[in-house]
Amino acid sequence: MNKNILLTLAGWVFTCAVYAQGQQMLPPASDTEDWSVKPPLVTPGDTYAKAPSDAIVLYGSKKDIVNWEHPDGAPAKWEAHDDALTIVRKATDLQTKQKFGNIQLHLEWKTPDPTEDKSNNRGNSGVFLMGLYELQIYESYNYDTRIYYNGQAGSIYKQHAPLVNAATKPQTWQTYDIVFTAPIFNEDKTLKSPAYMTVFHNNVLIINHAEIKGPMVYQGYPKYEYHEPKLPLRLQEHNSRVSFRNIWVREL
Structure with a gap:
């Protein structure tokens, strides 16, 4: 075989080996997709809720945009109105300036006209508790x-599918009411107890004290790494103009 061809092949093999090592030989993303049990449909009831007197209101009107920033610390660039906070595509995620651990969280969200999202990325966003643990x-x-199923609305992304599908039509306001227990780490920074999440979607229980396996990962399997006991709450920008309103938390 021509010497130049041999050298080219050797270089290609070396490059692939280095790339594979850098990727840590992650399994295909499909390995963590759950298609086993389709959550049955239910019809939710009334979805509106007001903030209780001891709640921290994170977004109730456009003035509350001051509670939010982008992960790099830049001022929030999403569309802020009195009736809603709407994602601006490619403006990156938003996170709270305040940090939280154990919380009760309420927020309302609305997906855009389906014709805006041409692919499977329909109304795609997420709520990241502590910026790490995603409710889809x-x-x-x-x-x-x-x-x-563990990627649809109400799933703890790639970890737990919702018990039922309580979603309403596109462009209708929907609610999440979440009870989140933060993980606890030992003094040597090993995990002492994992995080847990309970979720009501449109007043229907869809996640019941589910153990979270670690921070969200799209490819591979989650695992815990030490982090601070309180971190910002994050809303995901995923190239879809999802809107939010009536966001409040109660520290537990």
Whole structure:
């Protein structure tokens, strides 16, 4: 075989080996997609809720945009109105300036007109507790096979599918009421107890004290690494104009 061809092949093999080592030989993303049990449909009741007197209001009107910033510390660039906070595409995630641990969280969200999102990325966003543990937002009303069950609305992303699908139609306001217990680490920074999450979607219990396996990962398997006991709450920008309103927390 020509010497130059041999050298080219050797270089290609070396490059692939280095790349594989850098990727830590992650399993295919499909390995963590759950298609086993389709959550049954339910019809939710009234979704509106007011903040209790001891709550910290994170977004109630456009003046509350001061509570938010982008992860790099830049001022919030999403569309802020009195009736809603709407994602601006490519403006990156938003996170709270205040840090939280154990909380009760209420927020309302609305997916855009489905014609805006041409691919499977319909109404795609998420709520990241402590900026790490994701409760998925997605347009999942009467869904077909657009997305695996542990990736639809109300899933703890790639970890737990919702018990039922309580989603309403696109462009309707929906609610999440979340009880989140933060993980606890030992003095040597090993995990003492994992995080847990309970979720009501449109007043329907969909996640019941589920143990969280670690921070959200799209590819591979989650695992805990030490972090501070309080971190910002984050809303995900995923190239879909999802809107939010009536966001408040109670520290527990």
